[in-house]
Amino acid sequence: MKGRIFSVVGSMLLLTVCSKGNQSSAAPAASPTAAPTTAPAAPAASSAAGGTITGKVKFTGTAPRNPTIDMSEEAACKSKYKTTPTEENVVAGAANSLANVFVYVKSGVPAGQKFTPPTTPVVINQDGCRYHPHVFGIMVGQPFEIDNSDPVLHNIKAIAKANRPFNVSQPSAGMKTTRPPFTAPEVMVNLECNVHGWMKAFLGVRPDPFYAVSKDDGSFTISGLPPGTYTIEAWHEKFGTQTATVTIAGTESKTANFTFAAH
Amino acid sequence: MEAADLGSERGGQQVIHTLLLLTLVAVQDTAAGKMVYTKWCAGCHGDNGAGDGQGARHMVPPPRDFTGAIYQIRSTPSGQLPTDADLLRSIDEGLGGTAMPGWKSRLSERQRRDVLAYIKTFSTFFADTTQRPQPIAFSKEPGGDGGADALKVGRQFYDSIGCRKCHGDQGRGDGPSAPTLKDDAGHPMFAANLHENWRFNGGGTVEDIYRRLRTGLDGTPMPSFSDLLEQKFLTDEQLWRVAEYVRSLSPKEPPVVRDVIHAPLTKRVPHAPDDSAWTAVDTYWFPLVGQIIRKERWFAPAVSGVWVKAVHTADSIAIRVAWDDRSQSPDTAWLAHLGRVFSTLSDDSTREQPVPWPDQLAVQFPVSSPTGMERPYFLMGSPSAPVYQWRWSSTARATAIAGLARGVDRFDPIQGAGGGIATQSVYDHGEWRVVFTRALASPDTANQLPLRTGRAIPVAFFAWDGSNGEHGTRMAVSTWYFLALDEPVPARVFISPVLAMVLTLGLGMLVIWRAQQKTSYRRQQ
Numbered sequence: 031m032k033g034r035i036f037s038v039v040g041s042m043l044l045l046t047v048c049s050k051g052n053q054s055s056a057a058p059a060a061s062p063t064a065a066p067t068t069a070p071a072a073p074a075a076s077s078a079a080g081g082t083i084t085g086k087v088k089f090t091g092t093a094p095r096n097p098t099i100d101m102s103e104e105a106a107c108k109s110k111y112k113t114t115p116t117e118e119n120v121v122a123g124a125a126n127s128l129a130n131v132f133v134y135v136k137s138g139v140p141a142g143q144k145f146t147p148p149t150t151p152v153v154i155n156q157d158g159c160r161y162h163p164h165v166f167g168i169m170v171g172q173p174f175e176i177d178n179s180d181p182v183l184h185n186i187k188a189i190a191k192a193n194r195p196f197n198v199s200q201p202s203a204g205m206k207t208t209r210p211p212f213t214a215p216e217v218m219v220n221l222e223c224n225v226h227g228w229m230k231a232f233l234g235v236r237p238d239p240f241y242a243v244s245k246d247d248g249s250f251t252i253s254g255l256p257p258g259t260y261t262i263e264a265w266h267e268k269f270g271t272q273t274a275t276v277t278i279a280g281t282e283s284k285t286a287n288f289t290f291a292a293h
Numbered sequence: 294m295e296a297a298d299l300g301s302e303r304g305g306q307q308v309i310h311t312l313l314l315l316t317l318v319a320v321q322d323t324a325a326g327k328m329v330y331t332k333w334c335a336g337c338h339g340d341n342g343a344g345d346g347q348g349a350r351h352m353v354p355p356p357r358d359f360t361g362a363i364y365q366i367r368s369t370p371s372g373q374l375p376t377d378a379d380l381l382r383s384i385d386e387g388l389g390g391t392a393m394p395g396w397k398s399r400l401s402e403r404q405r406r407d408v409l410a411y412i413k414t415f416s417t418f419f420a421d422t423t424q425r426p427q428p429i430a431f432s433k434e435p436g437g438d439g440g441a442d443a444l445k446v447g448r449q450f451y452d453s454i455g456c457r458k459c460h461g462d463q464g465r466g467d468g469p470s471a472p473t474l475k476d477d478a479g480h481p482m483f484a485a486n487l488h489e490n491w492r493f494n495g496g497g498t499v500e501d502i503y504r505r506l507r508t509g510l511d512g513t514p515m516p517s518f519s520d521l522l523e524q525k526f527l528t529d530e531q532l533w534r535v536a537e538y539v540r541s542l543s544p545k546e547p548p549v550v551r552d553v554i555h556a557p558l559t560k561r562v563p564h565a566p567d568d569s570a571w572t573a574v575d576t577y578w579f580p581l582v583g584q585i586i587r588k589e590r591w592f593a594p595a596v597s598g599v600w601v602k603a604v605h606t607a608d609s610i611a612i613r614v615a616w617d618d619r620s621q622s623p624d625t626a627w628l629a630h631l632g633r634v635f636s637t638l639s640d641d642s643t644r645e646q647p648v649p650w651p652d653q654l655a656v657q658f659p660v661s662s663p664t665g666m667e668r669p670y671f672l673m674g675s676p677s678a679p680v681y682q683w684r685w686s687s688t689a690r691a692t693a694i695a696g697l698a699r700g701v702d703r704f705d706p707i708q709g710a711g712g713g714i715a716t717q718s719v720y721d722h723g724e725w726r727v728v729f730t731r732a733l734a735s736p737d738t739a740n741q742l743p744l745r746t747g748r749a750i751p752v753a754f755f756a757w758d759g760s761n762g763e764h765g766t767r768m769a770v771s772t773w774y775f776l777a778l779d780e781p782v783p784a785r786v787f788i789s790p791v792l793a794m795v796l797t798l799g800l801g802m803l804v805i806w807r808a809q810q811k812t813s814y815r816r817q818q
C-alpha cells in the first residue's frame with residue numbers, strides 16, 4: 031500500500047519540474063497615527079570619555095495608522111488595556127518625532143578594536159501580549175533574557191541570518207529564559223510570537239556599545255566614541271534606513287538628525 | 294586507531310598524518326557529494342543550496358534553503374546545528390508529509406554521507422568551531438504508557454501549555470492562531486494535523502514526538518518546550534505523557550487502502566453524520582493527491598484523504614464521508630494564508646485574487662454500471678463519456694446536488710430537488726462529516742446510475758479546501774475505487790446440527806478476525 035501512495039507521489043514529482051522564479055515574502059501593510067508610548071530601553075554601555083553624537087529623528091508626511099489588535103482570544107492580555115491596543119509599527123510623538131528608531135555606528139570603529147560586553151542581561155518582557163521593548167539593542171556576547179508577564183503561552187522565535195535562529199516557548203507568567211549570547215553583529219534580528227501574530231520586536235546586535243534607540247521625542251544619544259569618522263545608520267521597521275557621516279575629534283558633541291519620509 | 298597511536302612515541306607525527314588524511318577524505322567527500330547533489334538534490338534544493346531548484350515553485354512546504362543551516366529535525370536544542378546523525382536521518386528517511394523523499398534505498402551509504410558533507414558546505418555555520426552541536430541527553434519513555442490515566446495527564450498539559458492555540462482543541466491543526474502561521478521565509482505553514490502521525494516530518498512514534506517537543510522544529514512556528522522542564526512547569530514524565538497523548542490521536546497503524554467499500558444492509562438509513570448507527574460500520578480510507586494533470590495544476594492540496602462509510606437498506610443508500618479540514622470555509626480569517634499560498638506557488642499563467650471560497654466534496658460514479666473493468670476517465674470523465682457526481686459545498690445552505698461532469702470544467706446539474714440526493718453535514722473541530730443519501734433505483738437510468746447489490750460500483754472522491762485557495766481544477770483527487778452493496782445472507786432451509794456447529798465456530802473466528810482488522814483500520818474518534 032505504501033508503494034501505492036509513493037507511486038502517486040512519485041509521479042507527482044516527475045511532473046513538478048517546470049518554472050523557476052524568485053521567492054518573495056509578504057510584508058504586512060503598514061498604516062497610520064501617532065500614539066505615544068513608553069520609551070524603549072537605553073543602550074547597554076558607554077565609556078566616560080570620548081565624543082558624543084546626539085540627534086533627533088523625524089518623519090515627513092502622515093504617519094500610517096497602527097492596526098488595532100484583536101485580543102479576544104486572550105482575555106488575560108485584553109484585560110490589561112483600557113482602550114483597544116494597537117501595533118507599534120510607527121510610534122510618533124509631537125511635531126512628527128519618531129520613536130523606536132535604532133541608531134548605530136555602522137562603520138568607522140577600527141576593526142581590531144574589541145569591546146567587552148556587559149554581564150547584565152538585556153531583557154525583553156512579554157506583557158499584555160506585546161513585547162517591551164519593541165526595538166532595542168544588545169552587544170555580541172551579552173546575556174539575553176526573555177521574561178513572560180502574561181499567564182498565556184508565548185513562543186519567542188528569533189529570525190536571524192548571521193546568528194543562529196531559535197524558537198522557544200513560555201506558557202505561564204513568571205517564566206524567565208536566558209538564551210546563549212548572540213555571536214555576530216546583525217541589524218536586525220526579528221523576534222516574533224506565532225501564537226499572537228501581531229507580536230513583533232526588533233533587536234540590533236552590535237559588536238560595540240555605540241547604538242541607541244530614539245525616544246518618544248525622537249531624541250537619541252550615542253556616547254563614548256573615540257576620535258574618528260563614522261557612518262551612522264538609523265533604522266526604522268517601516269521607513270527603512272538613513273545614514274549620516276559624523277567626524278569626532280575629541281570629547282566633543284556632534285549632532286546628527288534624521289528625517290524619514292512616510293509614504 | 295587514532296587513540297591508540299596517540300600514546301606512542303611518534304604520536305605527534307601520526308596525528309598530523311591522520312589530520313592530513315582526514316582533510317583529504319573531507320575534500321573527497323564533498324567533491325563526490327557534489328556529484329550526488331547535482332544529480333539527485335539540486336532539482337529541488339537548487340544548485341547553490343538556496344532551496345530554489347526548478348521544482349521549488351510547486352511545493353508547500355518548499356525545499357529547504359541550506360544556506361541558513363536551519364534544520365527542523367534535530368537532536369539538539371533550538372538554535373543549534375543538527376548533528377551528522379540528524380541530517381543522515383532526514384536524508385535516509387525523508388520528511389513525512391512533504392515532497393522530501395527518503396534516499397536510503399536509492400543511494401549507497403557512502404553516497405548519502407558524501408552528499409551530507411556537501412550540503413553542510415552551503416553554510417558557514419558548520420565550519421564555525423564555536424557552533425558545535427550538543428545533542429540533548431533524551432530520557433527513555435517512562436512506563437505506564439498509553440493507559441487512560443497517562444493520556445489524561447497528557448491531555449491536561451496539552452491544554453495548559455497551549456498546544457491548542459495552533460493545533461486546535463482536537464489536534465487537527467485548526468487552532469485560533471493557525472491561519473497566521475508561516476515559516477521564517479514567509480511561506481505558508483499549517484500547524485500539523487496531529488491525527489496523521491504518518492505525515493509528521495520527523496516520524497510518528499511517541500519517541501519522535503517527544504524529541505520534537507524538546508527540540509522544536511527550527512524555522513517553523515513550532516517551538517521547543519525544553520525550557521518548561523528547566524523551569525519546572527512540568528516534569529519530564531509529564532512531557533512524555535503529552536507525546537503519548539498526541540500519539541493516541543492517530544490510528545495505531547497508518548491507514549491502509551482497501552479497494553472495496555462494503556456497504557452492509559441495515560434496517561434504517563442513518564441520515565445524520567453523528568447517528569449512532571454509524572459507529573458499528575466499517576471505515577475505509579482513501580488518499581487524495583493534488584490534481585496535476587490539467588491546468589491549473591495543484592501541488593499543495595490541504596485534504597490528504599477521506600474516511601468513508603456506507604450502508605444500504607432495501608431501497609436507499611447512505612454514504613458518509615469524513616475528512617480533516619482546518620478551516621470551515623468560506624472564512625475570511627484565512628485570506629492572508631491564501632495570499633501566502635498563491636505567492637509561494639503561483640506558476641500557471643493566471644494570478645488570481647484571493648477570495649474566501651467554500652469547501653467542496655465530490656463523490657463520483659460512472660453513469661452506468663460498467664461491463665468488465667472498463668471505467669470512464671477518473672478525472673471527471675470527458676465530454677463524450679461523462680461521469681455521475683454528487684457535489685457538496687459548504688456554502689450557507691451546505692447542500693449537495695447530483696449531476697453529470699464532462700471533464701474538469703463542465704458540470705451539468707440534474708434538474709429537481711438536488712438531483713435526487715439529500716445531504717446532512719457537520720463541521721466539528723477541523724473535521725467535515727457529510728452523509729449523502731439516495732434511492733437505490735433511479736428514475737433516469739441513462740444518466741443516474743442505478744445502485745444494485747452484488748456488484749462492484751466504481752467510486753472516486755474529490756475535495757477542495759476553499760481557505761487554501763482550492764476551487765475548480767485546484768483540488769485533491771483520488772483514483773477509482775469500488776463500492777459494494779452487500780447482499781442479505783440468504784436464509785438456509787436446512788442446516789445439519791454438525792454443519793451448524795462448524796459454521797458457528799468458523800463465523801466466530803471470522804468475526805474476531807474482522808474485528809481486529811476493523812480496530813486497526815478504524816479511526817479513533
Ligand SMILES: [Cu+2]
Pocket residue numbers: 159183184185223224225226229
Ligand atoms: Cu505571544
